[in-house]
Amino acid sequence: MxxxxxxxxxxxxxxxxxxxxxxxxxxxxxxxxxxxxxxxxxxxxxxxxxxxxxxxxxxxxxxxxxxxxxxxxxxxxxxxxxxxxxxxxxxxxxxxxxxxxxxxxxxxxxxxxxxxxxxxxxxxxxxxxxxxxxxxxxxxxxxxxxxxxxxxxxxxxxxxxxxxxxxxxxxxxxxxxxxxxxxxxxxxxxxxxxxxxxxxxxxxxxxxxxPHKHQVNTDATNKMTGCNKKVETDKASTAQFIFPFRPLSIVFDHINYFVDMPKMTKYGVTEKRLQLLQDVSGAFRPGILTGLMGITGAGKTTLLDVLAGRKTGGYTEGTIRIAGYPKKQETFSRISGYCEQSDIHSPNLTVYESLKFSAWLRLPSNVESCQRDMFIDEVMDLVELTGFKNAMVGLVGATGLSAEQRKRLTIAVELVASPSIIFMDEPTTGLDARAAAIVMRTVRKTVDTGRTVVCTIHQPSIGIFESFDELLLMKRGGQIIYNGSLGPLSANMIKYFEVAIELPYMLVQVFMFVAIVYPMIGxxxxxxxxxxxxxxxxxxxxxxxxxxxxxxxxxxxxxxxxxxxxxxxxxxxxxxxxxxxxxxxxxxxxxxxxxxxxxxxxxxxxxxxxxxxxxxxxxxxxxxxxxxxxxxxxxxxxxxxxxxxxxxxxxxxxxxxxxxxxxxxxxxxxxx
Known part of the structure; x- marks a missing residue:
């Protein structure tokens, strides 16, 4: 048979x-x-x-x-x-x-x-x-x-x-x-x-x-063949800071987030709370650049805000652990940074003054002034803003720094606090391809220092997408579709979705086959x-x-x-x-x-x-x-x-x- x-x-x-x-x-x-x-x-x-x-x-x-x-x-x-x-x-x-x-x-x-x-x-x-x-x-x-x-x-x-x-x-x-x-x-x-x-x-x-032309991505090829000497050099040069930090991981399990809904009983809505995140679990690790993707309304920024403790309203369920210990917001705020989507800076300060002001506010008071200045110089070198040290920030779209320079300054403002975990909300939104590539290079160098970096991303180019090591993909309603490593040319994610469809495909195929053949057999x-x-x-x-x-x-x-x-x-x-x-x-x-x-x-x-x-x-x-x-x-x-x-x-x-x-x-x- x-x-x-x-x-x-x-x-x-x-x-x-x-x-x-x-x-x-x-x-x-x-x-x-x-x-x-x-x-x-x-x-x-x-x-x-x-x-x-x-x-x-x-x-x-x-x-x-x-x-x-x-x-x-x-x-x-x-x-x-x-x-x-x-x-x-x-x-x-x-x-x-x-x-x-x-x-x-x-x-x-x-x-x-x-x-x-x-x-x-x-x-x-x-x-x-x-x-x-x-x-x-x-x-x-x-x-x-x-x-x-x-x-x-x-x-x-x-x-x-x-x-x-x-x-x-x-x-x-x-x-x-x-x-x-x-x-x-x-x-x-x-x-x-x-x-x-x-x-x-x-x-x-x-x-x-x-139907499909083969495209050669030299950056990805270099990454696969081990031609990353420059990245290794950057690691060696940026991993040692005056103010050392402890690499920390963040693990979240069964996160649910609700907000109150206005009374809409006359429209047939009986729910009192709207759920924005549904049973979200995952982990962000040091030295791993994690991308948080999803359509508009999927809950990307909401998840970042919940993990960072920036949500003042609503109801949060689930557990969040930092390096295996339950998260305490008072401690977590001192070891984490958050780069918002909007770059808000004082237009009348220079780049160096903006970083120095942030360092004064966020570094411990016992830090000596010379050490603080040296650390600021290291951060500017990391984000490639040393050449713009004395440039005025200026107004958006009028004078001063360009859009991608402002974004790098936003990252630098958080880095001068020497955080172990950094959240970035859509760092490439509104940038052209070249500017986005420069920003992602800065983000990559930040990750190479051993920090835990999480970025929300929306409609990335292939070059930006391949910069990420892991991906957390969400759909509308705050649910996870995929959470794991990408692999070379996103091979791991492709394999995951190919495997995920095997069982339902097999069941549908067998059912169609049996439905046609069974009555014919008699x-x-x-x-x-x-x-x-x-x-x-x-x-x-x-x-x-x-x-x-x-x-x-x-x-x-x-x-x-x-x-x-x-x-x-x-x-x-x-x-x-x-x-x-x-x-x-x-x-x-x-x-x-x-x-x-x-x-x-x-x-x-x-x-x-x-x-x-x-x-x-x-x-x-x-x-x-x-x-x-x-x-x-x-x-x-x-x-x-x-x-x-x-x-x-x-x-x-x-x-x-x-x-x-x-x-x-x-x-x-x-x-x-």
Whole structure:
């Protein structure tokens, strides 16, 4: 049985993006899939045919058709994954190039159940039959079925409508083609599809430009390759101040902030308080530049004000700790600074006088005047204002300092207090690209001194955004979307959002697939059986995905991972109990069956859908028996193992996930 093997390749593709590689799926997998379908025909045709002749075909057709169609359906999904993952790029930009081909190839998933099922009235709606005849897999399956069931070993005389042999009857019952000349027509059509697809690919590569141009960021490249000697020099020169400070971290947990609302009962508003921050948690660390981003009204400035203790009204809930100790505002105000968005300075003072005035007010009274002056000079050198030491501050937009110089002066005014923690509210707002870059360079140098710096930012450029080490992203209503490190080229954040969408994407994908295929198979339309089928498919998809991720984590490159996975899939498909029933497997190979997750899925699906059926069927060479008895005596499927089989699915998922995380953490294939 081919059970959602695209999940394996999807998992391999996902984890390969984690490692910055493109996953090349394997076309060879198609051969195993089609062989499984053919074997499914071999298994179920005789029972279905004779059941038809006895007038009790309902149970047999559903049993055999369900098994056979499940194989074809699930095998088709693998082939879809082969196509879906075959059009990507490499590295960080590979996912961007992969989006368009992958999105287009998702359309192919609609054709797999259509191609795997015959276009009969009870199975396929009239408006869907075009998908059956336009799918390449239709012709592949028909060619294989004709090649098998028109063979001499299926030539036993049997009359059913226009069929004269058992093989022809099987093909006709399943709605497939029964004339031999259709074999060569199907083969010719497949060659035609191959030619058309190759020609279209050549034309696309020749005349269509890439939707995403690769942009080289030299600053980011220098950062990644270690070309940051200047930054290290700045660290060394600015880390030693006359007035040393203690690097401190700030941790906040489950912060909620409310304000009173005016009475608006006549408008239908009954709440007395408006919540601006909802369960916000995080940490800001020394030497780490943290960006606080979000749309207007997300609560960025509100969060800064709450952490800094600048909110005089409202109601605050949660805990704030400084270096592990509960925050006390009287102490915190002496070790923290706050740079407001508006640069408010006296226009009649020089830069040096502004800093000296701030130092007089905020430094301890026992500091000597010469030390204070030396410290001011160090701060001016840090923010690159030494050349403007005697320049008048002036009026905004009229005389004196420019906008970015005023912003650097605002930062310097806070730095002369020698704070350990600095909050900055949108330091680049209202500045052009060059001015913003200068300000961010100042902020970066401030962080390199070992201070804890937090900046709110709104609509940053790519250069500014890459200056941050960590990001706290908020949405409207004061809720956190992302909180963590960015990584080179924001790789960590991209990986986070890619992983976050995997589970809902998988659930939606499986639900759509089951909703389309389940009624076509002809199984009983009851809620219990439908969701039982759905749950087994979700579990199946999950362990295949995690197996692919685990394989990539355990192997040095994607080629070895693909080869190893392909070898394992062969055993999983052959010993799943679908192509060869468990009781027909040689005794010395049955351990593979019991160790095979795909066999567990077949076991659970068969019993959950057909285990309670009592229709009598006729199987050649066996006495009359019910569907339930046939499952137990011929296929070896017993009800007492259903709970065990379901639990084994959960265990294997947890095992694959555990091995994946351990391998990802402890196995390193990098070499110098």
């Amino acid at each position: 081919c059970t959602s093997s695209d999940a394996i390749y999807h998992g391999t593709s996902y984890i390969s993006r984690e490692h910055g590689h493109f996953t090349g799926e394997k076309e060879e997998e198609r051969g195993g899939t089609l062989t499984g379908e053919n074997g499914g025909e071999d298994h179920g045709g005789g029972a279905a045919t004779h059941a038809e002749g006895r007038g009790s075909s309902a149970g047999a057709r559903r049993r055999c058709g369900g098994r056979r169609r499940s194989s074809a359906r699930l095998g088709g999904r693998r082939r879809g994954a082969d196509l879906a993952d075959s059009g990507g790029g490499a590295g960080e930009n590979g996912w961007g190039k992969l989006k368009c081909p992958r999105a287009l190839s998702e359309i192919g998933y609609w054709f797999h159940p259509l191609s795997a099922l015959p276009p009969r009235t009870n199975d396929l709606q009239h408006w869907l039959r075009w998908g059956y005849w336009t799918s390449p897999f239709t012709y592949a399956q028909n060619a294989l079925a004709i090649n098998e069931f028109l063979d001499d070993r299926w030539a036993t005389e049997f009359h059913y409508k226009n069929a004269t042999t058992v093989g022809e009857a099987i093909l006709q019952i399943r709605g497939m083609l029964i004339e031999w000349h259709w074999y060569w027509i199907c083969v010719s059509v497949l060659f035609g599809f191959t030619l058309v697809f190759n020609v279209l690919s050549i034309f696309a590569l020749e005349f269509m430009s890439s 199984l009983q339309m009851t809620c219990a059986k439908f969701f039982g089928f759905f749950i087994y498919m979700v579990l199946n998809f999950m362990y295949y995905t995690l197996f692919g991720m685990m394989t990539v984590a355990l192997t040095p490159n994607i080629e070895i991972a693909s080869g190893l996975s392909f070898l394992v899939f062969i055993f999983w498909n052959v010993f799943s109990g679908f192509v060869i029933a468990r009781k027909l497997i040689p005794v010395w190979w049955r351990w593979v069956y019991w160790a095979n997750p795909a066999a567990w899925t077949v076991y659970g699906l068969m019993l959950s859908q057909l285990g309670d059926r009592t229709e009598v069927i006729l199987v050649p060479g066996l006495p009359d028996q019910t569907v339930h008895e046939f499952l137990e005596e011929y296929l070896g499927l017993e009800d007492r193992y259903v709970n065990l089989i379901t639990n084994l699915h959960i265990v294997i998922i947890a095992l694959f996930a555990f091995i994946f995380f351990i391998a990802l953490k402890h196995i390193n294939f990098q070499r110098r």
